[in-house]
Amino acid sequence: MEIKVLGSGCTKCKTLEKITREVVDELNLKASIEKVEDIQKIVEYGVMVTPALIVDGEIVVKGRLPKLDELKEILNK
Amino acid sequence: MNFLKKPINILCLFLIIWFLCYSYLSSFSNFIVDTILNLESGRHFTEAFRFFIFEVPKVxxxxxxxxxxxxxxxxxxSAEKTKEILKGKPLFIGNIMAAFLGIVTxxxxxxxxxxxxxxxxxxxxIGITFSFLIAAPMINEVAIVLLIGLFGWEVTLIYIFTGLAIAITSGWLIGVFKLEKYVEDWVFQVKSGSILDDNQKISFNERIAQGITAVKDIVGKIWIYIVLGIAVGSGAHGYVPEDFLSNLMGKAHWYSVPLAILIGVPLYSNAAGIIPIVSVLIEKGVTIGTALAFMMSVIGLSLPEVIILKKVLKIQLIAIFVVIVAIGIIIIGYLLNFIY
Structure with a gap:
């Protein structure tokens, strides 16, 4: 699984990266996590509001911080 | 209980309870002050306390x-829908729509x-984009609530409409002067990925749930500022003699509005953090126009924002943007000082 956390330096973006790592560890998922901070790249993904989460090329969350349970459900698919 | 499982029912119940609480709030706070605590009415402390335990639940x-x-x-x-709506809209009408969308997006x-x-x-x-970007922080729901609570509907409506007016005219002027050349060149080369908008249909129940999340998030973050702000306000309410206030209020100097903005621009705070300061300023005799100008310059124009914008705008456009918005705020400050 390829996970990308999109977001510049804002608090919510950092939190999203942190909880994503936690969930991946907790669920023992085989995943690479990359933080994308370059705004130009973020826009290229078609995202205008951060934080956003991309899993295997698909935008699964954007513009908000998902709850922990929701994030587990998304990543467990 | 099945009835309480549906958010729509909870919402209705909430609205009824809300309305009852709101209408009996004054009697209830008087009951606590006069009957339960049996405080002597008319004393400074009693009245300050009465103000506090009425204002906090009200706000x-x-x-x-x-x-x-x-x-x-x-x-x-959503940002995507707003983008679709604004695509191809003519100047001015586009600016008006962008300013309104700035509030709800x-x-x-x-x-x-x-x-x-x-x-x-x-x-x-860019003119229309600017109208959006100016309106979004300037007209803020927390500021609206606090203004209703502290100064009433009239001031609040003035705040909303003047905020919109600044966003619309500033963006419109930037559009009229065709300032695209002051946007960094690389901006126009950016290719956005095709946006597969998650056209997920969400139920009304889900919408209510998201509204409740917003309440938890925002109130959880700002409640302390609000309690402190009202505490300071009620302290001044009970203790500062009125002729002292009116003496100070007479000292509205011509330079107070621009000065408030000069102080306000480098400061950065969200609406919740700034309102307690505004309420103290007003209690201390600063006129409403000056205080609102200060508030707008803090939340609508800020140094950190300017630094972020530097990535995409050349310095000339940033300067024009700041100057146009500042002039708008100054005009409104004077206008309100003139009316009140």
Missing amino acids: FLLLILIILVVGIIRTYF PFCSCSAIPLFLGFIEAGIP
């Missing part, structure tokens, strides 16, 4: 209701740049 009730409603409305909007200030790039990439003129 929180307003806060919960308005954030909930705005939170539900916002689920109908959910996004945080840290998304200003990706949003700017997305709009430009979609061919939305």
Whole structure:
């Protein structure tokens, strides 16, 4: 699984990266996590509001911080 | 209970309870002060305390209701939809729409740049983009609640309409002067990925749930500022003699509005943090126009924002943007000082 956390330096973006790592560890998922901070790249993904989460090329969350349970459900698919 | 399982029912129940609480609030706080605590009415402490235990629940009730409603409305909007709506709109009408959409589109200030790039990439003129970016922070639901609570509907409506007017005219002027050349060149080369908008249909129940989340998030973050702000306000309410206030209020100097803005621009705070300061300023005799100008310059124009914008705008355009918005705020400050 390829996970990308999109977001510049804002608090919510950092939190999203942190909880994503936690969930991946907790669920023992085989995943690479990359933080994308370059705004130009973020826009290229078609995202205008951060934080956003991309899993295997698909935008699964954007513009908000998902709850922990929701994030587990998304990543467990 | 099955009845309480549906958010729509909870919402109705909430509205009824809300209305009852709000209408009996004054009797209830008087009952606590006069009957339960049996404080001597008319004394400074009693009246300050009465003000405090009336204002705190009142502001929180307003806060919960308005954030909930705005939170539900916002689920109908997204940055992508706003972009689609604004595509190909002519100047001025586009500016008006952008300013209104700025209020209801959910996004945080840290998304200003990706949003700017997305709009430009979609061919939305910078003037219209600016109207959106100016209105969004300037007209803020928390500020609306606090203004209703502290100064009433009239001041609040003036705040909303003058805020919109500044956003519309500033963006319109930037559009008229065709300032595209002051946008960094790389901005126009950005290619946005095709946006597969998650056209997920969300139920009304889900919308209510999101509204409730917004209430929890925002109230959880700002309640302390509000309690402190009201505490300071009620202290001044009970203790500062009125002739002292009116003496100070007479000292509205011509330079007070521009001075307030000069102080306000380098400061950065959200609406919740700034309102307690504004309420103290007003209690200390600063006129409403000056205080609102100060507030608008703090939340609408800020140094950190300017530094972020530097990534996409050349310095000339940033200067023009700051000057136009500042002039708008000055005009409104004077206007309000003149009316009140």
